[in-house]
């Protein structure tokens with residue numbers, strides 16, 4: 001069956017393959033996974049992917065298609081397929097797309113995990129039916145992707161949607177990227193935890209801070225107010241440029257309910273070049289499957 005979409009989610013701890021039938025959105029005909037075992041090195045990762053594809057062929061009875069989609073953390077250079085900024089550091093600077101194409105004997109299309117998340121949620125998840133969908137990852141890092149008319153946009157440098165390293169006016173915390181005051185230094189989970197801790201709180205994870213806010217603790221509430229106000233400021237700048245129909249928020253910070261509540265919409269409006277905000281702000285629907293489904297959907301779009 002040539003119409004099956006094959007996608008591989010290459011993560012820091014696991015590699016997963018899914019075979020999807022485009023006629024059955026958000027379902028997989030087959031899913032298999034294995035450990036990445038990144039400590040064993042680059043060649044070992046290539047070998048594991050090759051084994052996974054062979055295994056999928058054997059179990060499903062289908063031959064590998066002419067094009068397989070791969071999603072992975074980090075930035076993918078659209079011209080070379082080389083990775084940078086991946087937390088699986090042995091992949092950085094390696095011609096992953098080319099090497100996989102040689103080993104697997106098929107073409108490879110690649111995108112980072114935020115783009116795969118966005119593509120999957122836009123086509124098969126919370127943003128289904130919307131034209132312009134902005135996907136946000138708000139977790140240990142902050143990333144994003146843009147999907148227009150069912151196609152994820154890579155951009156000339158492969159950085160389309162990367163709002164996490166826009167500066168927030170008035171913020172000055174150094175960022176790993178070498179700049180200061182990036183959105184990620186304020187809105188990432190560890191950044192919010194740092195704010196709580198450095199303001200006199202205990203060393204708590206964000207869900208625990210959220211629980212304390214629910215129980216009425218003042219400092220925990222201040223941390224969430226900071227999340228709301230800074231998120232509003234940062235995302236209004238992106239809405240002014242893209243004017244999306246829907247925004248879908250993934251990652252651990254995306255589980256905080258206040259992001260979807262009316263006070264956050266009012267806070268965004270204060271920074272928006274418009275008198276009303278009609279953009280839907282949505283929770284994702286696909287959970288952990290978004291990465292591998294997005295990778296599969298990549299194989300249905302050619303740049």
Ligand SMILES: [Zn+2]
Nearest residue numbers: 165175177182
């Ligand atoms: Zn940065």
